[in-house]
Amino acid sequence: MSNTPTTRPLVDVASIARSAREASRKLALLSDQTRKASLLAIADALEGNDGRILAANRKDCAAAEKLLSAGEMTPALFSRLRIKESGIAEMAARAREVANLPDPLGKLLAATELDQGLILQKESCALGVIAVVFESRPDVLPQVASLALRSGNAVLLKGGAEAANSNECLVAVWREALSRFPDVPQESIHLLQSRSDVMELLRLQGEVDLLIPRGSKEFVAFVEQNSRIPVLGHGEGICHVCAQGCRPRIPA
Numbered sequence: 001m002s003n004t005p006t007t008r009p010l011v012d013v014a015s016i017a018r019s020a021r022e023a024s025r026k027l028a029l030l031s032d033q034t035r036k037a038s039l040l041a042i043a044d045a046l047e048g049n050d051g052r053i054l055a056a057n058r059k060d061c062a063a064a065e066k067l068l069s070a071g072e073m074t075p076a077l078f079s080r081l082r083i084k085e086s087g088i089a090e091m092a093a094r095a096r097e098v099a100n101l102p103d104p105l106g107k108l109l110a111a112t113e114l115d116q117g118l119i120l121q122k123e124s125c126a127l128g129v130i131a132v133v134f135e136s137r138p139d140v141l142p143q144v145a146s147l148a149l150r151s152g153n154a155v156l157l158k159g160g161a162e163a164a165n166s167n168e169c170l171v172a173v174w175r176e177a178l179s180r181f182p183d184v185p186q187e188s189i190h191l192l193q194s195r196s197d198v199m200e201l202l203r204l205q206g207e208v209d210l211l212i213p214r215g216s217k218e219f220v221a222f223v224e225q226n227s228r229i230p231v232l233g234h235g236e237g238i239c240h241v242c243a244q245g246c247r248p249r250i251p252a
Helices: 013-027 032-048 050-069 075-081 085-099 140-150 161-178 195-201 217-225
Strands: 108-115 118-123 129-133 154-158 189-191 210-213
Touching (some): 013 129, 013 189, 013 195, 032 050, 032 085, 032 140, 032 161, 050 075, 050 161, 075 161, 085 140, 129 140, 129 195, 140 154, 140 161, 154 195, 210 217
Parallel strands (some): 129 154, 129 210, 154 189
């Protein structure tokens, strides 16, 4: 069974962000091999704690079934919430894929000779602290956290309230795996709890380097309009289906 408490303590988002900032400085200095090895250990931990993760997810699904019956949750949202054994294996597989990617840090991207003996170089580096707000899918958490760790960034995560037990369990397993690596700070991953946490997060310019909201167009626009943190927001796709032989419409 999950050891996640049912009553969740209040979160000091500013303090969490500061600890993530400290962790990000350590992450940026880690070797490629250390970041890779820690991710592979996390993948093993996800598979090794599958029963614990599934138990936490069953709690979320039991509560969500009541919302589904009351018409307060859509079947599609409920489907995204549920974790299966195959889903945990998929989480671990994706973490291993990220671990085996080429090291993204310290790559020479461009070089310009400004004067004789004076060369300006552009190299890839970690951003620092990345905050991601996403919906009910718990599998998003290890996906995002894997990419953050591999690229030397600390991450703040806010999932949907309906997946609270699942997300807390995943973060706990993640941190436990990192405890085997003294050089990798467990504070490199944090979980936010509520909408009020998100509102406080939006004010943390200087502590958070990039904010990624995943959700509706309205939510992304709200984040962009209410925060001075750089926001990586998605836009609406424009898709066209055209029958064979059709001609583009040209305005008169």
